[in-house]
Amino acid sequence: MRVLIIANRLPMKLTQSAGRIAFKRSEGGLATGLASLHTDVETHWLGWPGLHVEDDAQRTHITEVMSRHSFHPVFLTEQQIEEYYEGYCNNVVWPLCHYFFAYIQYDKKTWEAYLEVNRLFFEAAMKLIRPGDVVWIQDYQLMLLPGLLRQAMPSLSIGYFHHIPFPSFELFRVLPERADILRGLLGADLIGFHTPDYMRHFISAAYRVLNVECDLDEIHFDKRLIQVNAFPMGIDFEHYYKAGTRVPVRTLATTFRQQFGAQKLVLSVDRLDYSKGILHRLKGFAAALERRPDLCER
Numbered sequence: 001m002r003v004l005i006i007a008n009r010l011p012m013k014l015t016q017s018a019g020r021i022a023f024k025r026s027e028g029g030l031a032t033g034l035a036s037l038h039t040d041v042e043t044h045w046l047g048w049p050g051l052h053v054e055d056d057a058q059r060t061h062i063t064e065v066m067s068r069h070s071f072h073p074v075f076l077t078e079q080q081i082e083e084y085y086e087g088y089c090n091n092v093v094w095p096l097c098h099y100f101f102a103y104i105q106y107d108k109k110t111w112e113a114y115l116e117v118n119r120l121f122f123e124a125a126m127k128l129i130r131p132g133d134v135v136w137i138q139d140y141q142l143m144l145l146p147g148l149l150r151q152a153m154p155s156l157s158i159g160y161f162h163h164i165p166f167p168s169f170e171l172f173r174v175l176p177e178r179a180d181i182l183r184g185l186l187g188a189d190l191i192g193f194h195t196p197d198y199m200r201h202f203i204s205a206a207y208r209v210l211n212v213e214c215d216l217d218e219i220h221f222d223k224r225l226i227q228v229n230a231f232p233m234g235i236d237f238e239h240y241y242k243a244g245t246r247v248p249v250r251t252l253a254t255t256f257r258q259q260f261g262a263q264k265l266v267l268s269v270d271r272l273d274y275s276k277g278i279l280h281r282l283k284g285f286a287a288a289l290e291r292r293p294d295l296c297e298r
Helices: 029-033 035-039 058-069 078-097 109-129 145-152 179-185 197-208 237-243 247-260 278-291
Strands: 001-008 012-017 020-025 044-048 072-073 133-137 157-161 190-193 218-221 226-230
Touching: 020 058, 035 190, 044 109, 058 072, 078 197, 109 145, 133 145, 145 157, 145 179, 179 197, 190 197, 197 218, 226 278
Parallel strands: 001 044, 001 133, 044 072, 133 157, 157 190, 190 226
Antiparallel strands: 012 020, 218 226
16 A cells, blocks of 8 residues: 655755755655654655746656655646745635634635646646555645545545644635535545544534535535544654754753853744734733743843
């Protein structure tokens, strides 16, 4: 059995400088979370390499190098990156799922690009899939892909995991393409979410939009039974536990102690995004200092 992971991004980043392309392992949350699976079973990964590449010779070179690591690139045009990824994914689905309704910037052409790229991934996947393979589709950028694969291969084992919140029906229903997205997701045999709340929101949306028969963790759709459940992604405890014993880490810790002395170090790591609550954290820290002035400069 092989597992084919299909995600918007490959776990290998491309960077370009002075006309040369360099390869580097991605440190993103999705790539890190699935790293152990990639070593436990024969796994192939299909996704965008993260860089716009037009030159055919460069595309061939990238494909050859990545295939040695069982990574298979899907190349996107600049327009597809702008309209599918920056447009529909990041300006519509992302704020909708995070309850930032006022941040949604809807444009019909971005939905058309979303359709186009999901079909592009479908065509690439069909070239890789073998009998007996398990396909595991990752996240909101590819919500139509399970349905496309199901139509082409009715007996294929398909899983889908939604790595961000799934909103309540009251918010999800404002999406013009809500029915198409739900039908796409229901092409999977198993649909996973991080929390039971997200799972219940999805089941509620499927029931109210598509009028399907639902149980606690099952949906009856198109003469099939789809399992829906919560699978919170954990961390690699052993990796971080053992990291504290490594010489480079201990050396850096000693440097920090010498630099800060008795001062407490507060650390928060996130990319600059309105959903990360960075401003709220800063306000919380400021409020703590106002209430406890004895902590200032400590």
